Amino acid sequence: MNSAHAVPAFVIRRGTPADAAPLAEFGARTFRETFAADNTVEDMAKHLASAWSPSLQEAELRDPLLDTLLAVDSGGALAGFAQLRAAHAPACVPTRKPIELKRFYVDRPWQGRGLARELMAEVERVARRNGARELWLGVWERNQRAQAFYRKCGFEKVGTQIFVVGDDPQTDHVMLRSL
Numbered sequence: 705m706n707s708a709h710a711v712p713a714f715v716i717r718r719g720t721p722a723d724a725a726p727l728a729e730f731g732a733r734t735f736r737e738t739f740a741a742d743n744t745v746e747d748m749a750k751h752l753a754s755a756w757s758p759s760l761q762e763a764e765l766r767d768p769l770l771d772t773l774l775a776v777d778s779g780g781a782l783a784g785f786a787q788l789r790a791a792h793a794p795a796c797v798p799t800r801k802p803i804e805l806k807r808f809y810v811d812r813p814w815q816g817r818g819l820a821r822e823l824m825a826e827v828e829r830v831a832r833r834n835g836a837r838e839l840w841l842g843v844w845e846r847n848q849r850a851q852a853f854y855r856k857c858g859f860e861k862v863g864t865q866i867f868v869v870g871d872d873p874q875t876d877h878v879m880l881r882s883l
């Protein structure tokens with residue numbers, strides 16, 4: 705998909721196993737940039753080691769239950785990515801055909817520039833194509849910017865769930881929107 709946005713342009717495409725190494729680097733870096741200030745060094749290190757490595761992302765990119773969408777800039781570098789997962793939803797998501805927006809990350813230089821909106825539009829198209837009627841996600845209670853963005857996209861808080869970072873059980877808001 706070509707972006708309607710100004711220079712430099714980006715495209716959104718499906719991830720393939722060949723994207724595993726740059727995706728692992730990008731995911732770990734963005735997670736660190738976003739959350740390091742609010743977590744201990746130990747919890748961050750433990751979480752990063754458990755969630756990001758070329759082999760982990762390669763397995764995700766081969767997983768038929770996961771859809772990975774990459775936003776790639778004109779130089780071929782990752783500018784953002786999203787992952788949809790056909791997963792069991794928590795009880796506060798009382799719907800028949802939900803799909804989880806498992807991860808949604810935009811690189812700092814691209815934040816506030818419309819890329820996130822376009823990536824979300826593509827997420828919605830893929831979710832609908834997969835037969836989903838609702839989209840849900842978990843977002844840390846302290847991640848105000850992401851919550852504001854999701855509200856702009858029509859999500860509403862429907863409950864909470866625990867997400868463990870390292871050894872720290874954190875409270876996520878569960879947010880939901882219809883498709």
Ligand SMILES: CC(C)(COP(=O)(O)OP(=O)(O)OC[C@H]1O[C@@H](n2cnc3c(N)ncnc32)[C@H](O)[C@@H]1OP(=O)(O)O)[C@@H](O)C(=O)NCCC(=O)NCCS
Pocket residue numbers: 734738808809810811814815816817818819820821842843844847848849850852853856
């Ligand atoms: C969350 C994310 C995808 C949103 O994309 P974005 O391009 O930053 O989103 P936008 O700028 O369009 O919207 C963010 C909104 O947050 C609000 N906002 C901006 N800065 C903020 C801040 N420091 N604190 C609280 N709210 C803030 C504004 O209302 C803004 O909307 P507006 O400018 O239209 O008023 C992106 O910031 C990101 O990837 N962050 C790092 C990773 C992350 O947190 N991912 C989500 C994990 S659940």
